[in-house]
Amino acid sequence: MSFFNRSKGLGGLLVMACLLAGVFFVQRQTQNQGPQEDWQHGAFMEIFVRSYKDSNGDGIGDLKGLTQSLDHLKALGIKGIWLMPITVSADRDHGYATRDFRNIEPDYGTLADFDELIQEAHKRGIGVIMDYVLNHSAFQHPFFEEALINPQSPYRQWYEWRNGKPVGWDIWGRDPWVTTIHGSYLATFGAPMPDFNMRNPEVVKYHEDNLKFWLDRGIDGFRLDATPHLIENNAKDWNDQPESRRLTHHFTRLIKSYPNKYVVCEATAEPKVYAREDICGGAFAFGLENQISKAAKGEAEAIQKVAQYYTQAPHTLASFASNHDQFAGKRLWDQVNGNEVQYKLAAATYLLLPGTPFIYYGEEIGMAGAKGLTDDPFIRGPYSWQPNEKTAGFTSAQPYRAASGNVSTHHAQGQKASDNSLWSFYRDMLKLRNTRISLAKGSYEAAQAQGQVLAYQRKAGQEHSAVIINYGKQPAAFQLEDIASSATLRPIYPSKGIPNQKGAQLTMPAQSVYVFAVEK
Numbered sequence: 033m034s035f036f037n038r039s040k041g042l043g044g045l046l047v048m049a050c051l052l053a054g055v056f057f058v059q060r061q062t063q064n065q066g067p068q069e070d071w072q073h074g075a076f077m078e079i080f081v082r083s084y085k086d087s088n089g090d091g092i093g094d095l096k097g098l099t100q101s102l103d104h105l106k107a108l109g110i111k112g113i114w115l116m117p118i119t120v121s122a123d124r125d126h127g128y129a130t131r132d133f134r135n136i137e138p139d140y141g142t143l144a145d146f147d148e149l150i151q152e153a154h155k156r157g158i159g160v161i162m163d164y165v166l167n168h169s170a171f172q173h174p175f176f177e178e179a180l181i182n183p184q185s186p187y188r189q190w191y192e193w194r195n196g197k198p199v200g201w202d203i204w205g206r207d208p209w210v211t212t213i214h215g216s217y218l219a220t221f222g223a224p225m226p227d228f229n230m231r232n233p234e235v236v237k238y239h240e241d242n243l244k245f246w247l248d249r250g251i252d253g254f255r256l257d258a259t260p261h262l263i264e265n266n267a268k269d270w271n272d273q274p275e276s277r278r279l280t281h282h283f284t285r286l287i288k289s290y291p292n293k294y295v296v297c298e299a300t301a302e303p304k305v306y307a308r309e310d311i312c313g314g315a316f317a318f319g320l321e322n323q324i325s326k327a328a329k330g331e332a333e334a335i336q337k338v339a340q341y342y343t344q345a346p347h348t349l350a351s352f353a354s355n356h357d358q359f360a361g362k363r364l365w366d367q368v369n370g371n372e373v374q375y376k377l378a379a380a381t382y383l384l385l386p387g388t389p390f391i392y393y394g395e396e397i398g399m400a401g402a403k404g405l406t407d408d409p410f411i412r413g414p415y416s417w418q419p420n421e422k423t424a425g426f427t428s429a430q431p432y433r434a435a436s437g438n439v440s441t442h443h444a445q446g447q448k449a450s451d452n453s454l455w456s457f458y459r460d461m462l463k464l465r466n467t468r469i470s471l472a473k474g475s476y477e478a479a480q481a482q483g484q485v486l487a488y489q490r491k492a493g494q495e496h497s498a499v500i501i502n503y504g505k506q507p508a509a510f511q512l513e514d515i516a517s518s519a520t521l522r523p524i525y526p527s528k529g530i531p532n533q534k535g536a537q538l539t540m541p542a543q544s545v546y547v548f549a550v551e552k
């Protein structure tokens with residue numbers, strides 16, 4: 033715009049400006065051409081860039097490495113990618129301690145690498161969302177550093193400073209107030225990550241501008257971190273305050289003022305509420321994940337809960353079996369102690385249900401936790417590309433973190449070469465989702481849980497699918513409810529169907545998954 037104004041009335045220059053603007057516009061259009069509308073129904077892959085693929089031999093994963101891996105993700109049937117924080121961080125690890133909200137973590141590459149990733153993902157019909165941390169910055173963010181040393185600084189009002197030290201606070205067993213020589217500041221997630229003062233309109237504006245910065249560059253949406261913690265009222269009322277819900281909606285509305293954008297919130301307090309369109313429009317289904325692995329082990333009560341879940345929950349929830357946080361459980365491999373039959377049952381459970389499924393990187397190849405590590409690093413290890421105990425095929429050098437405990441047996445190379453592998457199973461489940469609209473975004477009806485058998489039906493337009501999963505170690509006689517006697521059940525997965533099936537009456541083989549097209 034400024035270029036155009038300056039050139040006004042200058043004949044040849046104006047023509048050149050228009051030409052340049054035209055080129056720029058075309059370029060921008062191509063870059064912003066996002067994925068198809070249905071991408072928001074998944075499946076997504078949650079990716080920790082630091083641990084995914086190293087392209088330059090420094091032992092740390094980076095954006096170029098991920099860009100080079102897009103065909104690998106596409107082959108699985110992935111529609112979206114969630115990038116854990118890729119902005120400049122002080123932690124140089126998970127990335128949630130942000131130092132610069134508008135630049136790429138130097139370990140990961142440059143803004144040009146980001147642009148290339150978005151472009152290449154879009155070419156493959158894959159959308160990309162990134163983590164955005166509203167609640168706090170890094171202690172080393174320049175604004176906080178200024179507020180810390182100078183109580184007169186305007187940035188003092190950008191954070192939660194008190195002259196004295198508030199008393200009586202307890203957030204998850206910890207006092208969130210940190211004392212300094214110039215008063216104390218609030219840090220819900222620990223001293224290195226001071227909370228912003230989200231009542232300050234300047235802070236809200238700052239976040240709006242940062243979000244727009246990435247949206248204008250072509251990002252397809254955001255995973256908003258810790259949204260129930262945006263605003264604290266007092267020592268007792270700090271979690272999920274009405275002000276935090278309103279503010280979450282404010283940012284969500286801004287993001288969705290751009291076409292075809294997706295937002296998913298981390299709201300452990302009330303996922304079903306945050307999934308509503310008037311708050312976030314998407315939220316992780318915390319609480320469902322441990323029922324999924326229990327169901328996979330055949331626990332009848334968990335199977336009941338899984339069957340009921342989406343009868344009472346918005347379909348805008350996002351389901352998962354595990355993620356990057358230990359509080360959501362270990363890697364699925366470690367949850368089921370390497371039992372691949374149970375592993376597949378767990379995967380089928382959440383990949384075919386309503387809600388947008390999020391696969392945690394490495395889950396699709398049966399990756400175990402990192403060798404010899406504990407806590408969060410245990411579940412955030414380098415991706416197992418090849419059976420190499422040292423590098424895992426993740427890097428040509430020494431990886432920054434130990435490889436997975438089962439890298440020699442479970443790696444992308446081997447998993448993709450076998451028809452019976454976990455990877456092939458995930459691919460088949462995603463193919464069902466990607467080819468049957470009823471499974472991607474249809475209704476959820478006739479939910480049944482009988483003993484260790486779960487069944488439900490999903491409809492979209494004329495398409496009608498029935499999913500039956502037997503978690504038990506014995507075959508089970510089963511009758512699908514609400515199927516017209518004139519209807520036929522055409523096997524979709526596996527294509528052979530069930531022996532001796534009579535309409536809706538069937539005997540489910542032990543520990544099996546079946547999907548049928550219900551046809552008139």
Ligand SMILES: [Ca+2]
Nearest residue numbers: 086088092094
């Ligand atoms: Ca690297």
Ligand SMILES: [Ca+2]
Nearest residue numbers: 227261262263
């Ligand atoms: Ca806060």
